[in-house]
Amino acid sequence: xxxxxxxxxxxxxxxxxxxxxxxxxxxxxxxxxxxxxxxxxxxxxxxxxxxxxxxxxxxxxxxxxxxxxxxxxxxxxxxxxxxxxxxxxxxxxxxxxxxxxxxxxxxxxxxxxxxxxxxxxxxxxxxxxxxxxxxxxxxxxxxxxxxxxxxxxxxxxxxxxxxxxxxxxxxxxxxxxxxxxxxxxxxxxxxxxxxxxxxxxxxxxxxxxxxxxxxxxxxxxxxxxxxxxxxxxxxxxxxxxxxxxxxxxxxxxxxxxxxxxxxxxxxxxxxxxxxxxxxxxxxxxxxxxxxxxxxxxxxxxxxxxxxxxxxxxxxxxxxxxxxxxxxxxxxxxxxxxxxxxxxxxxxxxxxxxxxxx
Amino acid sequence: xxxxxxxxxxxxxxxxxxxxxxxxxxxxxxxxxxxxxxxxxxxxxxxxxxxxxxxxxxxxxxxxxxxxxxxxxxxxxxxxxxxxxxxxxxxxxxxxxxxxxxxxxxxxxxxxxxxxxxxxxxxxxxxxxxxxxxxxxxxxxxxxxxxxxxxxxxxxxxxxxxxxxxxxxxxxxxxxxxxxxxxxxxxxxxxxxxxxxxxxxxxxxxxxxxxxxxxxxxxxxxxxxxxxxxxxxxxxxxxxxxxxxxxxxxxxxxxxxxxxxxxxxxxxxxxxxxxxxxxxxxxxxxxxxxxxxxxxxxxxxxxxxxxxxxxxxxxxxxxxxxxxxxxxxxxxxxxxxxxxxxxxxxxxxxxxxxxxxxxxxxxxxxxxxxxxxxxxxxxxxxxxxxxxxxxxxxxxxxxxxxxxxxxxxxxxxxxxxxxxxxxxxxxxxxxxxxxxxxxxxxxxxxxxxxxxxxxxxxxxxxxxxxxxxxxxxxxxxxxxxxxxxxxxxxxx
Numbered sequence: 001x002x003x004x005x006x007x008x009x010x011x012x013x014x015x016x017x018x019x020x021x022x023x024x025x026x027x028x029x030x031x032x033x034x035x036x037x038x039x040x041x042x043x044x045x046x047x048x049x050x051x052x053x054x055x056x057x058x059x060x061x062x063x064x065x066x067x068x069x070x071x072x073x074x075x076x077x078x079x080x081x082x083x084x085x086x087x088x089x090x091x092x093x094x095x096x097x098x099x100x101x102x103x104x105x106x107x108x109x110x111x112x113x114x115x116x117x118x119x120x121x122x123x124x125x126x127x128x129x130x131x132x133x134x135x136x137x138x139x140x141x142x143x144x145x146x147x148x149x150x151x152x153x154x155x156x157x158x159x160x161x162x163x164x165x166x167x168x169x170x171x172x173x174x175x176x177x178x179x180x181x182x183x184x185x186x187x188x189x190x191x192x193x194x195x196x197x198x199x200x201x202x203x204x205x206x207x208x209x210x211x212x213x214x215x216x217x218x219x220x221x222x223x224x225x226x227x228x229x230x231x232x233x234x235x236x237x238x239x240x241x242x243x244x245x246x247x248x249x250x251x252x253x254x255x256x257x258x259x260x261x262x263x264x265x266x267x268x269x270x271x272x273x274x275x276x277x278x279x280x281x282x283x284x285x286x287x288x289x290x291x292x293x294x295x296x297x298x299x300x301x302x303x304x305x306x307x308x309x310x311x312x313x314x315x316x317x318x319x320x321x322x323x324x325x326x327x328x329x330x331x332x333x334x335x336x337x338x339x340x341x342x343x344x345x346x347x348x349x350x351x352x353x354x355x356x357x
Numbered sequence: 358x359x360x361x362x363x364x365x366x367x368x369x370x371x372x373x374x375x376x377x378x379x380x381x382x383x384x385x386x387x388x389x390x391x392x393x394x395x396x397x398x399x400x401x402x403x404x405x406x407x408x409x410x411x412x413x414x415x416x417x418x419x420x421x422x423x424x425x426x427x428x429x430x431x432x433x434x435x436x437x438x439x440x441x442x443x444x445x446x447x448x449x450x451x452x453x454x455x456x457x458x459x460x461x462x463x464x465x466x467x468x469x470x471x472x473x474x475x476x477x478x479x480x481x482x483x484x485x486x487x488x489x490x491x492x493x494x495x496x497x498x499x500x501x502x503x504x505x506x507x508x509x510x511x512x513x514x515x516x517x518x519x520x521x522x523x524x525x526x527x528x529x530x531x532x533x534x535x536x537x538x539x540x541x542x543x544x545x546x547x548x549x550x551x552x553x554x555x556x557x558x559x560x561x562x563x564x565x566x567x568x569x570x571x572x573x574x575x576x577x578x579x580x581x582x583x584x585x586x587x588x589x590x591x592x593x594x595x596x597x598x599x600x601x602x603x604x605x606x607x608x609x610x611x612x613x614x615x616x617x618x619x620x621x622x623x624x625x626x627x628x629x630x631x632x633x634x635x636x637x638x639x640x641x642x643x644x645x646x647x648x649x650x651x652x653x654x655x656x657x658x659x660x661x662x663x664x665x666x667x668x669x670x671x672x673x674x675x676x677x678x679x680x681x682x683x684x685x686x687x688x689x690x691x692x693x694x695x696x697x698x699x700x701x702x703x704x705x706x707x708x709x710x711x712x713x714x715x716x717x718x719x720x721x722x723x724x725x726x727x728x729x730x731x732x733x734x735x736x737x738x739x740x741x742x743x744x745x746x747x748x749x750x751x752x753x754x755x756x757x758x759x760x761x762x763x764x765x766x767x768x769x770x771x772x773x774x775x776x777x778x779x780x781x782x783x784x785x786x787x788x789x790x791x792x793x794x795x796x797x798x799x800x801x802x803x804x805x806x807x808x809x810x811x812x813x814x815x816x817x818x819x820x821x822x823x824x825x826x827x828x829x830x831x832x833x834x835x836x837x838x839x840x841x842x843x844x845x846x847x848x849x
Contacts, residue, residue: 208710208718211699215707218696225655225685225693226761227676227711286698 011280015295018278018328022302026053029310049185053305061301062189063089063265066248067272068293069200070131070241072281076217077237078138079285080145081273084152087160088130088242089249089265094160096123096250097169097259100176107170116175124246130156131242135235153269161261170258180255189251196247197294204290213237217285271300274325280332299328366391366402369567371543371560373510375410378532378542380552380573383562384585384780385752386738389545392562393512397424397431409509428509432499432516440488440495445470447487448502477501477531491642492689493520500528504535511535512543515751517551518777521640521806529555547780548807549578561585582781607631608667610769610800613652615661621647624660625826627819629769634791634801636811639821639843645804646688648819648826649771652802653685654678666768679712682768686758686775688804690751694758697747701739702728704746704757709764731760736783752779759787770794771802776810788814808839 023040030039043052067085074082100119101108130152137148179188204210215223216230224230245265252264277283278299279292303324307317330336366388373379383389394400396407398418406415409427418424421431438447445467446453454465470483479497487495496516503511513532517525532542532555544556552559552573559576561568561584568584576584607630617624622644629635637645650656652663654672663670665681672678675685687693696704705728706719713719719727728742735756739749746754755778762770772791776784791801791814805811811818818830820842830842 206718208713208715211703211707211710212715215696215699215703218698219692222687222693222696223707225675225687226696226708227679228707229674229676 011289012292012295014328014332015279015292015299018331019295019299019302022299022306022324026306026309045185049182050187053309055187057298057301057305058190059187060305061298062187062193063248063252063268064271064275064300065193065294065297066196066244066251067268068275068279068297069196069290070237070244071272071276072279072288072290072293073213073237074145074241075273075276075281075283076285076288077213077234078145079217079283080138081269081276081283082134082149082238082241083146083269083273084130084134084149084156085241085245085248085272086265086268086270087153087156088127088245089252089268090259090261090263091130091156091160091163092123092127092246092249093253093264094164094169094259094261095126096120096253097171098163099123100171101169103163104165104167105169106167107172109173111171111173111175113175120250123250124243127242127244127246127249128239129242130245131239132235134242135238138238139231139234157261160259164259164261168258168260172257177254177257180251180253180257189255192247192251193294196244197290200290214287218287271297275300278325278328278332300325366395366565368405369562369565370570371396372570373541373543374558375509375541376536376539377557378536378544378555380556380559381543381545381562382552382559382581382585383568384782385778386564386750387562387585387780388565389562390514390750391565393431393514393543393545396510396512397421397429425506425508428507429512430503430506430508430510431512431514432496432503433514438487438495438499438502441486443484444474444481444487444490444498445483447498448473448483448505452506473501473505474498477504478527493524493642496520497524497528500531504531508540510541510543512545514545515547515778516544517546517548521642523640525551547778549581549781552581553578585781607633607798609664610666611652612664612667613661614663616651616658616663617660618647618651618656619659621656621824622651623825627652627826629800629802631768631800632795632798633817634795634803634815636815636818637802637804637821638808638811638818638839643821643843644824644826645821646773647824648821649685649773649802649804652678653683653771655685655687676711679708679765679767683771684708684762684765684767684769685771686762686773688773688777690755690758690778695746695754698745700743701732701737701746701749701757702742705731705760705764708761712765727764731757731763735760736786752783755779756783767799769800769802771804773804774806775803776805776807784810808836812836812839 026040027037031037036042040053043050043055045051067089071082071085074080096119099122100111100115134145134149134152137143137151138145141148179192181188183191212223212228212233215226216228216233220230248268249265253259273283275296276293278296279289279294281288281292300321303321304317307320308314312320369388369392371379371381371392381389381392391400395402396418398420401419407417409416412427416427418427418429424431439450442450448470449466454462454469456462467483474481474483477497477500479494479501481490481494481498487498490498497520500513500516516528520528529551532544536542544552546552556573558570558572559581560570561581563585609628610631610633611627611629613625613627615624615626616622625648627635627648637648639645647656651658654675654677657673663672665683670677670681672681678685696707699707702724706724709727710719725742731737732739732742737749737756737760738753746757749757755775759772759775776787779787788810791803795801803811803815812834815834816831818834818839819826820828820830820839822843828842830838
């Protein structure tokens with residue numbers, strides 16, 4: 001087998017091909033418009049900040065990428081999805097701003113480091129709490145993941161609104177905007193993603209967490225007999241997913257230096273689930289590939305950005321996005337893959353025949 | 358047909374006459390299952406052809422549905438039905454009787470199902486969910502389903518491995534009845550005596566190649582085994598070493614008092630010394646597996662106390678038992694044994710890793726070494742240690758799970774049907790391994806449907822009946838003594 005062929009069997013092959021396809025569309029469009037072909041990759045420096053379309057995608061796709069980490073683990077261990085993450089993002093953002101501003105205050109002009117720390121810690125704790133709630137329902141009570149997380153999907157956003165006394169709380173201070181802004185010219189959200197991915201990767205590499213999660217996801221009963229505490233592992237995955245939602249919520253809130261309960265993380269759970277699927281991970285649980293999910297998350301953002309770039313109006317963007325997603329998911333579907341494999345095998349056989357003659 | 362890295366079948370012939378029972382024999386990985394899968398269209402084959410009487414030209418099936426259309430039905434080694442549907446629904450799934458508006462005619466379906474189970478003398482309520490019945494009954498339902506589809510060729514892939522003797526006899530009656538009606542049956546089994554009980558001819562495979570086709574009368578048992586293994590096998594009678602039975606003063610490993618689990622096993626007492634092998638015997642469904650599961654914590658004990666090596670043990674779940682040095686090889690390999698998508702290596706290290714805890718990952722080099730060690734020791738046939746376990750044949754999967762438990766170095770190992778679906782040669786190896794472990798001072802609980810096999814390895818036997826432990830047999834163990842004890846009378 002040649003190296004290329006070997007690579008084409010890897011799980012990451014198709015997700016990467018998808019990203020390249022999106023890039024190709026951009027390049028063709030740019031060239032057709034008389035731009036240089038590397039226009040897409042051009043990174044410029046203005047006011048000490050890196051800018052360009054690529055940077056924009058890496059920046060804007062961060063929240064979904066962070067959510068995708070937790071979602072990947074949840075999907076793998078429980079063969080279900082956590083649909084509450086978008087709402088939990090909003091709740092955590094609201095809780096954070098409420099802690100910083102105080103209940104009922106709609107705007108603050110200055111913050112102390114202590115109040116910032118309190119807000120962040122509170123948000124993280126709230127995220128973990130939500131994750132624990134979901135996890136307990138799914139693992140200890142055995143409720144279907146979709147139903148269990150439906151509770152917070154509808155409730156969390158409303159609770160956030162209550163905490164903010166039905167107001168949009170503004171924390172318009174530069175300190176609060178750092179997480180959603182720039183650090184050393186690089187978008188901070190990107191740095192957050194890198195740190196989160198790094199920590200998760202190290203955990204998977206140097207502990208048996210990955211083995212445990214996959215084992216439970218594939219065969220819960222056999223895993224229990226082999227000494228794994230299946231329930232605790234599933235619980236842990238939902239907890240991590242809640243934590244990721246809190247981090248994503250803080251990033252989203254920091255971008256707009258406020259807590260807009262109604263809009264933060266809206267429909268983002270669907271993008272997160274899609275990211276996992278685009279990464280070539282089976283939604284039926286079991287084996288997973290974290291890198292695939294992260295690539296999936298940025299693919300979604302790349303599609304969105306490309307749409308804007310092509311001048312597709314924002315109202316119809318979802319339609320085009322849907323078409324692209326259908327194509328990408330269909331390419332990865334087992335029957336289509338099998339068809340491709342069969343065809344290439346037939347071709348190889350035909351070649352052999354010719355060689356014989 | 359080739360599996361990754363292994364050629365699974367190479368130039369195999371199988372000729373099946375109308376109205377005969379044809380045994381397909383061979384060791385694990387000989388290619389029996391693969392041949393069947395080629396016949397039924399689950400696997401594609403690269404060379405050769407299938408011809409069926411009454412059909413012009415070669416037949417090529419692309420799915421089991423295709424196969425059923427040309428009259429080939431199959432019942433597999435592991436039951437492939439839906440446990441959460443009723444018996445009748447399982448019997449007619451995919452071919453439900455329809456009403457004139459196209460909905461399922463449930464009344465008719467249940468009536469037909471009742472007729473069918475009555476005709477085949479299976480004692481079930483067709484309205485009940487399948488999961489309420491034992492594995493044996495589920496197997497019989499699967500056969501009933503296959504029989505009911507007007508088939509010319511019925512393939513039975515180890516249908517008897519989870520049936521007790523009475524049920525096996527019933528099945529044989531059923532098979533002979535079908536044979537009279539002109540159905541050709543391919544019968545795959547590891548039980549030699551069953552081959553001689555019902556079969557007309559035998560085809561033997563070895564390592565994916567064709568060895569030969571023989572009428573039953575011309576191939577005595579010894580020659581059959583020789584043909585399957587390619588060599589003569591050890592004298593089975595003499596694997597117990599001298600003085601193996603005297604262990605009166607060894608310290609106690611397990612002392613169970615009044616343990617029970619509601620609905621599966623009534624309160625029982627059981628003691629086991631270090632270095633002792635105890636066999637659990639009884640009819641299928643008598644509570645053999647259930648007794649073991651309560652000790653191990655797979656089903657939590659609701660009453661009673663358990664002492665392990667003299668110390669009181671509180672066991673809520675399997676990991677607690679493992680920390681006390683126990684291990685359990687479950688009988689339902691597919692549901693409770695293998696982690697299908699994970700590799701052979703990961704399956705082997707899993708239990709040890711669970712015992713060490715999440716933060717003490719076994720270094721990769723050590724994992725590889727362990728996997729290689731057990732692949733070699735248990736002669737597991739796999740393309741590599743990174744092959745997903747689901748691609749291995751049934752017997753080899755079982756060996757991997759056995760390796761998983763040996764890797765944890767247990768003091769007390771429960772083996773529930775460890776030799777099911779495993780070939781004769783390896784069976785002996787596993788029996789020898791049990792004796793060897795016992796000599797190292799480990800205690801073994803051995804559960805098997807084959808009494809002979811337990812006679813060869815056990816010091817003592819506990820007898821179960823109807824979910825209760827009814828007695829123990831010590832001293833000289835013979836087949837007659839065990840049988841009569843199971844049947845209800847202790848002869849001393």
